[in-house]
Amino acid sequence: MQTELAPEFRGTPEGAEAEAILRKCVHCGFCTATCPTYQILGDELDGPRGRIYLIKQVLEGQAPTRATQLHLDRCLTCRNCESTCPSGVQYGHLVDIGRKVVDAKVPRPAGQSMLRWALKEGLTSPLFGPAMAVGQRVRGLLPEVLRAKVPARQDAGTWPRRSHARKMLLLAGCVQPAMSPNINSATARVLDAAGIETVVAPDARCCGAVKFHMNDQTGGLAQMRATIDAWWPKIEGGEVEAIVMNASGCGVTVREYGHHLKDDAAYAQKAARVSEMTRDLSELLPDLVPALAARVQAPQGVIAYHPPCTLQHGQKLRGDVERAMRALGFDIQVARNESHLCCGSAGTYSVLQPDLSHQLRDRKIGHLKQLQPTQIVSANIGCITHLQSGSGATPVRHWVELLDEALQPVDPA
Template identity: 75%
Template sequence: MQTQLAPEFQGTARGREAESILRKCVHCGFCTATCPTYQLLGDELDGPRGRIYLIKQVLEGATPTRKTQQHLDRCLTCRNCESTCPSGVQYGHLVDIGRAVVEEKVPRPTGERAVRWLLKEGLSSPLFGPAMKLGQAVRGLLPGALQAKVPAPRPAGAWPTRAHPRQVLMLAGCVQPSMSPNINAATARVLDAAGIQALVAPEAGCCGAVKFHLNDHGGGLAQMRANIDAWWPFVQQGAEALVMNASGCGVMVKDYGHLLRDDPAYADKAARISALTRDLSELLPDLVPALKPKLARRPDPQRVVAYHPPCTQQHGQQLRGGVERGLGELGFTVQLARNEAHLCCGSAGTYSVLEPQIAYELRDRKLGHLGELQPAVIASANIGCITHLQSGTATPVRHWVELLDEALQA
């Protein structure tokens, strides 16, 4: 694709990156076939190809409008288009640049600005935990829309205390410890059963994804630097990996090296952190042989686990099949939806708050396909997907590591 950047973007870091990405696009349209918003809305500008053209026009000097902003906002950033693209267009990086540029040029209505500020500041705030506890205490009194965002409280269980020669770092996350604390504890117990000690750096916080994807790039990068500072002593002491049990955080941390590549103080450290980062599913080939003898009771083969692979796992990190294979080797009956397993469930970080109509339509569509499997439980690998899907079904929705933890405990 031919480009001619406007003078204000020529020679800038984001101008060079955007131009490099744009020139890979051949306008083939394969991406529209797998774009959830294009499938729902049928508008070329609500698909990747159309959004790429909008971003190109802005970078070439066209004045963006409120409609430009809305078309970019409606993108889920699921990156399904990247899995489909034959030319290797890095759409996720491009849309981050495009949104940030448009944000600077198109003022939002006051109410919209307030909601976005509350999300980016509130979700990573130390006050989120107490607020969630209060919400859970009065959950039955909350209106339906808010109740859907407040999962019922569940105990975390004991954190293992044994020390092991093999050690890995874990990111506790910003919302997961309050919304579903058992996920982190279950991860630590499963790793412990395999002879691996899970360590948490107390100073590490939000991975930076919430602020970064809400166009506060400065705030997101500051959180990334703070995490690197918190993790670095553990890296120097020999932690063999940084393990992520929330795929949304995992895809962000794996991108630290790219996002901080021009920061002389952090570029090398960020690259090292990204290289060490592993989705929890990537450890399964190592865990399975150690865990098999410890399963006192084999999982019921008639109990179907319907697995929903998050977009941040299957498209953002390009990891497919690992959870199904690993749990299958351990005796679970794991199935993907027969249709549209590649499509987003509509959670997409803060998307389900900002674009609820599209988000819930995608959720119900996803649950319809998963329900065809008549599962005893639905499993996923990201706290956002788990909470979003659970709000639309009575079938339990759990993180896959919780199911493995329960089988080990049995």
């Protein structure tokens, strides 16, 4: 795609990156076939190719409008289009640039601005945990729309006390410890059973994704640097062999620290090292299966698995969960239809674009329930909470919780 940047973007790092991405696009339209919002709305401007044209026009000097902003807002950033694109267009990075430029030129209505501010500051605040605890206590009194965002209180269970030679860092996350604390402790117990100690750095909180993808890129980058600072002593000292992520949304962001901080002289090398060390929990499964097989007693019944977009499209990781869990005796299955499509969670999308989000959720739940599962599992806190809000009596959990529950105690004899 031939591009002529406007003077204000020439010679800037973002302009150069955007131009390189735009020039890879060949207008083929393959991306529209796998775009969730295009599937629902049928509007070219609500598909990747149309949004690429809008971003190109803005970068070439055309003034953006509220309509431009809306079409970019409707993008889930699921990156399904990247999995489909034969030319390797890095659409996710391009839409981050486009949204930043458009938001700088198009003021939002006051109510929308306040909601977005509340989400990016509230979800990443240390006060989120106490606020969620209050919400869980009065959950039964909340309106349905709020109750769907407040999961029932969950016991975190015990954290392993054993020490192992093998150690891995785990990002606790900003919302997961408050909404589903058992995911982190289940991860630690499963790794402990395989001879790996889980280490959490208290000062490593939000990965930066929420703020960055809501166009507070300065705030998002600051959180990325703070996370690196919290981890760096253990990385530099050789105390840990990897950084393990059990929320694929956080995982895809941390894996891209090297990209996001490549122009920061103080952090570029550290960020690249962090990205190199980051592993999704599913990537460890091939090594965990032999260590755990004798202790796993898998439950009966079909388990429906929803692979998050941030795992299959963002991190390009497919099939590890299914293969390993089947090897351990679980009857885990993926929906026969549209397993590649987003469930509609997409970070804060379910709050900002509820109609589209709920349509995608119900579509996904319909496909998963065709498997007649006893429960549904996924690999990202956002997907889990969102699917649970529409799954009725069918529980939705992280697959590691299922594996942890199936571990039998070690026979002292």
